[in-house]
Every structure is written in structure tokens, then in C-alpha cells.
Amino acid sequence: MTPxxxxxxxxxxxxxxxxxxxxxxxxxGLDCEVVVLDNGSGDGTWERxxxxxxxxxxxxxxxxxxxxxxEAYPMLLEAARGEYVNFxxxxxxxxxxxxxxxxxxxxxxxxxxxxxxxARCMDPEGRDLGEAAWTVVSPTDFPARSDLFNQLLMQNCxxxxxxxxxxxxxxSADVLRDPRFAPSHDWAFWLDMxxxxxxxxxxxxxxxxxQHAGQMSEVVGVNEGYFARVCMGIWRYxxxxxxxxxxxxPAVWQGMYQNLAGVLQATFKNDPARIREGLQGLQALxxxxxxRLLQRLDAAEAGMPEVFxxxxxxxxxxxxxxAAAFQRAFGPEDQVCLALLAAPGTAGAAQxxxxxxxxxxxxxxxxxxxxxxxxVLREFPHLQWTGRGPLQGLRGRRLDAxxxxxxxxx
Numbered sequence: 516m517t518p519x520x521x522x523x524x525x526x527x528x529x530x531x532x533x534x535x536x537x538x539x540x541x542x543x544g545l546d547c548e549v550v551v552l553d554n555g556s557g558d559g560t561w562e563r564x565x566x567x568x569x570x571x572x573x574x575x576x577x578x579x580x581x582x583x584x585x586e587a588y589p590m591l592l593e594a595a596r597g598e599y600v601n602f603x604x605x606x607x608x609x610x611x612x613x614x615x616x617x618x619x620x621x622x623x624x625x626x627x628x629x630x631x632x633x634a635r636c637m638d639p640e641g642r643d644l645g646e647a648a649w650t651v652v653s654p655t656d657f658p659a660r661s662d663l664f665n666q667l668l669m670q671n672c673x674x675x676x677x678x679x680x681x682x683x684x685x686x687s688a689d690v691l692r693d694p695r696f697a698p699s700h701d702w703a704f705w706l707d708m709x710x711x712x713x714x715x716x717x718x719x720x721x722x723x724x725x726q727h728a729g730q731m732s733e734v735v736g737v738n739e740g741y742f743a744r745v746c747m748g749i750w751r752y753x754x755x756x757x758x759x760x761x762x763x764x765p766a767v768w769q770g771m772y773q774n775l776a777g778v779l780q781a782t783f784k785n786d787p788a789r790i791r792e793g794l795q796g797l798q799a800l801x802x803x804x805x806x807r808l809l810q811r812l813d814a815a816e817a818g819m820p821e822v823f824x825x826x827x828x829x830x831x832x833x834x835x836x837x838a839a840a841f842q843r844a845f846g847p848e849d850q851v852c853l854a855l856l857a858a859p860g861t862a863g864a865a866q867x868x869x870x871x872x873x874x875x876x877x878x879x880x881x882x883x884x885x886x887x888x889x890x891v892l893r894e895f896p897h898l899q900w901t902g903r904g905p906l907q908g909l910r911g912r913r914l915d916a917x918x919x920x921x922x923x924x925x
Contacts, residue, residue: 524604743779
């Protein structure tokens with residue numbers, strides 16, 4: 516019979532901590548499988564694991580002869596059979612009722628893709644160190660939020676062992692294999708999940724994280740500088756490569772800067788030049804994102820007919836100058852129109868002013884008295900007024916440039 520829940524964890528030479536982790540997960544009556552990968556251990560883990568599985572059939576032991584940590588979680592995700600999946604670690608503890616509470620939260624809301632909670636911390640001997648402040652994202656539970664992606668983009672606020680997710684909504688295990696995201700593949704995975712469905716949060720912790728010198732986040736993440744690199748890798752993916760690309764608000768950009776500054780400070784404590792270089796890299800990414808976003812907006816607007824409206828001072832020659840700039844900026848293939856407003860009874864004089872400038876007749880340039888404006892507005896859905904600040908979009912920038920070439924903006 517297929518279990519409702521799969522708890523998956525790799526282990527390597529931590530047999531005693533592994534047994535404690537299994538004790539915390541395998542609550543009586545919990546409909547689950549615990550898929551444990553012995554990732555090439557040499558401390559008797561496999562024998563202990565087999566003996567434990569003989570006592571509790573909910574344990575599915577797997578073994579690799581050679582350690583392959585990069586492939587461990589991807590393989591375990593592909594091996595999971597449950598409706599719900601919880602990644603776990605061999606050095607952590609599930610708090611009593613933690614899995615059942617998270618399952619109940621997803622059962623209650625079929626549209627929610629994952630649920631998480633804060634975590635407590637403990638020392639290597641298991642002594643409680645209190646709640647991890649960075650894991651608290653709300654003072655109360657929230658049953659479903661569709662906007663958590665933006666908060667999660669600033670930094671990974673979801674401790675991996677606290678997250679329970681629907682396997683049917685999960686991205687491919689290839690996200691966990693992507694070298695751009697190492698060693699924070701879980702962060703990339705949660706971002707993908709947050710784009711696929713709403714997220715729920717339980718304020719009371721469900722997991723205790725063990726803090727010790729040998730954990731990956733300390734050895735590789737901070738000391739070797741991988742966290743700074745993975746921040747940039749994940750941000751570069753979501754801001755430049757993903758479809759649809761993320762568009763952070765100014766507040767989210769600020770949060771990203773603060774997160775990166777903290778990571779760089781922890782990694783390069785006495786090297787301000789390296790910290791400065793890292794922050795400059797984020798600024799360069801923001802510039803590239805802005806340019807890419809502008810390209811996307813220009814492409815989206817290219818197929819939409821556009822009218823530029825102007826109320827020129829005909830006595831100073833602004834009308835002819837605008838018309839000349841328009842003809843300089845656009846060819847017959849462009850879906851654009853220039854509407855030059857004239858006072859009642861003066862359209863003929865305005866047309867004569869264009870002819871006096873030597874401008875050839877152009878059906879795209881319309882001189883309109885006020886009572887003739889409405890039909891044009893119905894014809895062109897995209898409208899911009901000239902003379903009210905820089906024009907927007909590729910076509911607006913082209914007209915601005917042509918105006919400057921003609922002797923100044925109208």
C-alpha cells in the first residue's frame with residue numbers, strides 16, 4: 516500500500532545521530548515511509564539500518580558503496596512514493612507531532628503546495644539552544660500565501676527539514692542536481708515550488724536543527740564562500756533565465772543586498788575589497804535585469820498601435836519640429852501615429868506650417884481640432900503625451916532621440 520508521506524534522508528558516518536533522527540520521525544501510527552540512503556558509510560551504518568528496518572517496515576534502506584552527496588537528494592526524491600514529501604537530515608530531530616501537523620495543513624487546503632515552520636536549534640549533544648530567529652517569518656500561522664516567492668527570493672527563510680510539500684506539484688529532481696545552486700539546492704527548489712502554488716506556515720517549530728562544526732552549511736557554505744556564489748547563481752537564474760523572469764520590487768532588491776552583505780561579511784571578514792566586489796556583482800546583475808526587462812517590455816509593445824499626442828505651441832514652430840522628428844524616427848512599417856492638437860478653426864493654418872517646413876504629406880501625422888480627437892483614441896490603445904517627461908518604451912526613446920536631433924524636446 517502506498518504511504519501518504521515519504522520522509523527522505525541521506526546519511527554518511529553518523530550512525531548514532533541517524534538512529535536519533537529515525538526515533539524522532541517514526542511516531543506510532545504515522546502513515547509514512549522513511550527512505551534512508553546510506554551514502555557509502557564506513558561506521559556500521561548499513562548494519563544498524565537493516566536491523567532497524569527489520570523492526571519497523573516503514574523504513575526503506577538503500578545503500579551506495581561510494582559516497583555521492585550531489586546525487587543523494589535527487590535520487591531520494593525520485594524514489595519517494597508518498598503524496599507528501601519531507602526532506603530530512605541525519606543530524607536533526609523532528610519535534611513531536613511535527614509531521615502530522617504539516618500533513619493536516621496540506622490536507623485542509625488542496626491548493627497549497629507546501630507548508631513550513633520555524634526551527635529550534637541544539638548543540639552536538641542535543642541540548643536545546645532556542646529558536647532560530649532567521650526561520651521566523653510571521654508572528655502567527657498563515658494558511659496560504661501566494662506572494663511568498665518575493666520574500667523567499669531575498670533569502671532562504673525555509674529550513675529544509677521543516678518543509679513538507681506535495682509531490683504532484685514538485686519540480687523535477689534536476690533542480691536538486693543543478694550545479695549553479697550548490698550547496699543550496701533546497702532554496703532553488705522552494706522558489707520553484709512557491710511559483711507553482713500557495714505556501715502555508717505554522718508558527719510553532721516542527722524541527723530541531725543540530726549545530727556542529729561538521730555541517731555542510733558551516734564548512735562549505737560560509738567558510739569556503741559557496742553561499743555568496745549560490746546567492747548570485749540563484750538570483751541570476753530567476754532574474755535573467757527563468758520564464759517568466761522575476762521582477763523584484765525595490766524592497767526585495769534591498770533585502771537581497773542586505774542578505775548578500777551579511778553572507779560576504781561572514782565569509783570575508785577582514786577583506787573589505789572582496790565584500791565590495793561581491794556587492795558590485797549584485798549591482799551588475801540588477802543592471803542586466805533592468806536591460807532585459809526593458810527588452811521584454813519593448814517587445815511586448817512592438818505589436819500594439821501607439822499614438823503620440825502633443826499640444827504644440829504653433830507660434831514657436833513646435834508643431835513642425837515634432838512632425839519632422841516623427842518622420843525621422845519612424846518608417847512606414849511602424850504602427851505609430853502623431854496627433855498634433857490645434858485650436859478650433861486653425862487646423863488649416865497648422866497644416867500650412869508643416870508644408871512650409873518642407874515636410875511631405877504623411878497620413879500618420881494628423882492635425883486635430885479637439886472635437887476630432889476621440890476617434891483617434893479609439894484607434895490607438897497605447898497613448899503617450901509628449902512634453903510630459905521622457906517618453907517610455909523603445910518607440911518613445913526613438914522619438915525622444917529624434918526630437919533632440921531636431922533641436923530640443925517639444
